[in-house]
Amino acid sequence: MDATSGPQSDAPGLAGLEPPSAAAAPYRVLARKYRPKDFDDLIGQGAMVRTLANAFSANRIPQAWMLTGVRGVGKTTTARILARGLNYVRDGHPDTGPTIHMPELGRHCQAIMESRHMDVLEMDAASHTGVDDIRAIVDGIRYSPVSARYKVYIVDEVHMLSTNAFNAFLKTLEEPPPHAKFVFATTEIRKVPVTILSRCQRFDLRRVEADVLSAHLSKICAAEGVEAEAEALAAITRAAEGSVRDALSLLDQAIAHGAGLVGSASVRDMLGLADRGRIVDLFEAAMRGDIPACFSELRSQYESGADPAVVMSDLAGFTHLVTRLKLVPEAAAADPTLSEAERVRGGDFARRLSIRVLSRTWQILLKAIPEVQAAARPLAAAEMALVRLAYAADLPTPDEALRRLKADALDAAPAPHPTAPEMAPGRPPLALASGGGPRTAHVAMVSTPRPEAGAVPAVARATAPEGPRLTRFEDVIAMAEARRDIGLKMALERSVHLVRFEEGHIEFRLADGGRQSIANDLARALDTWTGRRWIVALSKEAGEATVEARTRVALEARHQDAAAHPLVREVLSRFPGAQIVDVRDKAVEAPVAPAPSGDAETEGDEP
Secondary structure, three states: OOOOOOOOOOOOOOOOOOOOOOOOOOOOOHHHHOOOOOOOOOOOOHHHHHHHHHHHHOOOOOOEEEEEOOOOOOHHHHHHHHHHHHOOOOOOOOOOOOOOOOOOOOOOHHHHHOOOOOOEEEEEOOOOOOHHHHHHHHHHOOOOOOOOOOEEEEEEOHHHOOHHHHHHHHHHHHOOOOOEEEEEEEOOHHHOOHHHHOOOEEEEOOOOOHHHHHHHHHHHHHHHOOEEOHHHHHHHHHHHOOOHHHHHHHHHHHHHHOOOEEOHHHHHHHHOOOOHHHHHHHHHHHHHOOHHHHHHHHHHHHHOOOOHHHHHHHHHHHHHHHHHHHHOHHHHHOOOOOOHHHHHHHHHHHHHOOHHHHHHHHHHHHHHHHHHHHOOOHHHHHHHHHHHHHHHHOOOOHHHHHHHHHHHHHHHOOOOOOOOOOOOOOOOOEEEEEOOOOOOEEEEEOOOOOOOOOOOOOOOOOOOOOOOOOOOHHHHHHHHHHOOOHHHHHHHHHHEEEEEEEOOEEEEEEOOOOOOOHHHHHHHHHHHHHOOOOEEEEOOOOOOOOHHHHHHHHHHHHHHHHHHOHHHHHHHHHOOOOOEEEEEOHHHHOOOOOOOOOEEEEOOOOO
């Protein structure tokens, strides 16, 4: 600076934008500058506005409102608009009472909007949580308002109040003076006691829909004289997740990042997002099973600044989009936040991919996202997730694998022998032919009836005309153990009081605390294991003791019998502290030798 140039401004400037003058007013962020002043400016909350309009028109105004919703949907703004409406009066006009129609600023409006009106008291419950803070409200509420019609208390983040503070509020909130109104706002409605909620009229503010929010951002850009691309606004809308304040904060940041131009590339760089078209390219490579192309595209996006976890999340989002385009194409295609590449290429994938493939892709990506977020090397974790996805993409679904096996078997199987044994009723006849070496067998199904709902499909059935015979309930338990269905085996032993057992029909009473799905699980398992239809029903009859209880009683009896044996008594007397831990039948261990009735095994020497 020299004597002739005068003072130089050190205020920051952006290329393409005029630097602020020394006398310019302090900058206000867009979220504050464009905060709604009345209900006509409030977007996305039509149901609440309609209810409040009817209540004010009918003079059915409650003593307290509870406003809840996610951040940035207008809770505090609505509270201030309510305070304006309750105290709205224009100079030179007759007082018509509370109203939500405010065509111009009233006598108290400016002070209320700037949070400086004496009769509209705002309290942040996050920093005023105790009984003393509520006592100050209770003590001051008895006095009439100074200049306005009502005293309005706005309590933000009310869920942060302590239990004692809530209790101190109860009486005043239930029967406040006629000149007092309360407006509560919270993002955690479940933390507010029911006793408080029952004294308030509750409104759940919704997330603002994508098309409404995108149009709102476009309107603000026009008012600010900022050029914005539609794809950039769509990206900001997606990132905001229905929050108007988040969207305006991101738009503010995008204007500064792009030096007055909100472009899709600058927004992607700012948010760490990948190009939506490149996400579709990555999805296509994964569905082709082209791992080198997947790795190349992922690394290219990573070097461009994309976060691997965000890439995985965007892949999952595109999978969801393709699924919606397949199931509800009209509704999905009408989404204004979609790019043209997503709409066109997503529709092409929806026609080519099955629901099973899309569901499997969704499950893989859903598990991959937290893995990538928690990994020390996110890029490596994302690459391994793409490997799983690429290898699973061309795997056949179970029904496709079954059709292929049937086709291969029909090609390899000879004509059925005319003297083939008669099959069981309701089962398809089978033909077995060997081929491809002594260890290879192909099973062909000559006719396949449509499986019943809930039946488990089998790739191949045994050549015998009937499955295993189960003549006792213990045979069912043994079959569950042989099939390694340990959960079902333990449930049958512990939770089933058998009432009636016939081959093909079981009735039992479920023990207290038993799994309610045992009957259905057992019926499905028996249908699969035996190839016959079983009826499994619950009964209210008492039934037998559970297998576990009978086994325990039998074991105790065997221990008592063994302890009564003279030789065992002698061993126990000679070895103090010895105990019988097991009783085994000698016939099981050595079937050739003569088997005595029982033998006892102790912790000491064998008798």
